[in-house]
Amino acid sequence: MRSRPPSHASVGDLALFSADELLDPAEAGASAPIDTAELAEIRASLAEPIPLTGDGDLIGLMRQLWAEQQRFERVRAERLGTDRIGLATLDLLLNLGPQPPSVLAVHAGCSNAVMTLSLNRLESRGHIVRGTHPIDQRKILVLLADGVPELVEALTAPRDARMNAIIAGMGKRATQNAADFLTHMVEAHRG
Template sequence: MDTVGSLPAAAAPPDGAPAGAPPVRDATQLLRQLLEVSDLFEERLRGHLTVNQTDLDAMGHLLASGPLGPSDLARRLHISTASATTLVDRLVGLGHVTREPHPTDRRGVLVVPTASSRERAMAMLAPMIADVDAVLDDFTPGEQQTITEYLSRVVGVYRSHVTGAAPDPAGARR
């Protein structure tokens, strides 16, 4: 029997699946495992940084986008401005961010990630990202293109189920 790790080639439908549901393929099971281990990695990162999920989400936005105003952060996190203020206070207290004057709005402030916080986060993230990226080196350029196309289509399917839009049959990258 073909296996991937300890998975059978064609596993039974997942628990709770409707009667007659097709078996789940190895790749689909592995994507589920990837999501689960990703959650575990994120939990470890939160512990390393001593933050909760919302704090980590805020830090992710700040590290990816650069400084943001508290209102912008609130919108991105789908929380109230009062909650964003509390969140920023907490992150300031932990040394993850500072409040700095807005360069063009004298009444505004920007929430800025600290260099030490960025370094702490990247100390865990960079090796993991590099190791995941290095896995692709084991595949030919054609195989890498196929993997990329598959993952692009999977992301499109996930997005369609989040937004309610029909999946893009062409699997265009988004």
Template sequence: MPKIISSGAPGPVMHDPRLNDPEQELVRTGDLAPGELESVLEVLEAMRRWREAEREHSEASQRYMRLSESDMRALRMLIAAGNQRLPMTPSAMAGQLGISTASTTKLLDRLERGGHVVRRAHPDDRRSLVIEVTEETRHAARATVGREHARRFDVIAELSREQRRTVADFFDAMAATAQRDAV
């Protein structure tokens, strides 16, 4: 009987190809040396735990700040631009976020009503506006998302240079599989 790796919660096993693809139509497990499949499944299970923890953290941050995912993404971008002293215009935001200018206007209206951003005259072009995050929102973001990112940085910094290269290569290869599937 195959070893089933799960989080302890009842339900179907998601990552074991012996159970989900027993005919090896998609995943060729027969080519792996004994014990290798369990090692691969451990990585897949760790990835699942990471995605779940990330999703839970993101949802908790959104609830805490009473914002949607797109609002949080916009604030992260605005905070980064502010930290780098880069003026962010609504049209630049639209380009960075990959959304229309009309959607950007609605997003900014929501964020402004919520007290998260202010619109100011552009420092170099008075015909244009720049968007800035309020101090209250900046502090709230640092207290939630910022601390989480700092902990992640510490975990990564503890790895050796070679381990970091391996992890970065792994994530790049995983991102490439998602890009191929999106086509």
């Protein structure tokens, strides 16, 4: 196994490492609270700008954006030691709060059996905990473990800050045009 990537590694560099290489060996089997230095390291590694190669072709730029988003999600999943379903589950819990496994399965687009396997992996990594519903004790709720919201946010904060800065610099008309365009693109994807 190669050594872990240096703290100054770019996002592209991180994509070359497997999840096991990105995780500290001590953290691979058990949960350990992430410290502020590691959060700073994560932010720094994901803050590097992504060069654009588009020539103004909107469909080409959309494909490039889609490819960049996929790469970004792969890096996030590897850094968290999970897969696509696990990452979607963490994002859902961050945005929706505690949920029953069946609701998470529907939102993640997988079967209950696949969600159970994903939750088992997330729980073994210390990312989630399962508890009973406060009113209906028969129901199980899945919650993010302590420190995980900050970790998940740290992986997206630099990109989100860059995007927000771009949006803030756009005029009202340009922002509305972009919103209209993206709305139509979402509709086109849905068919």
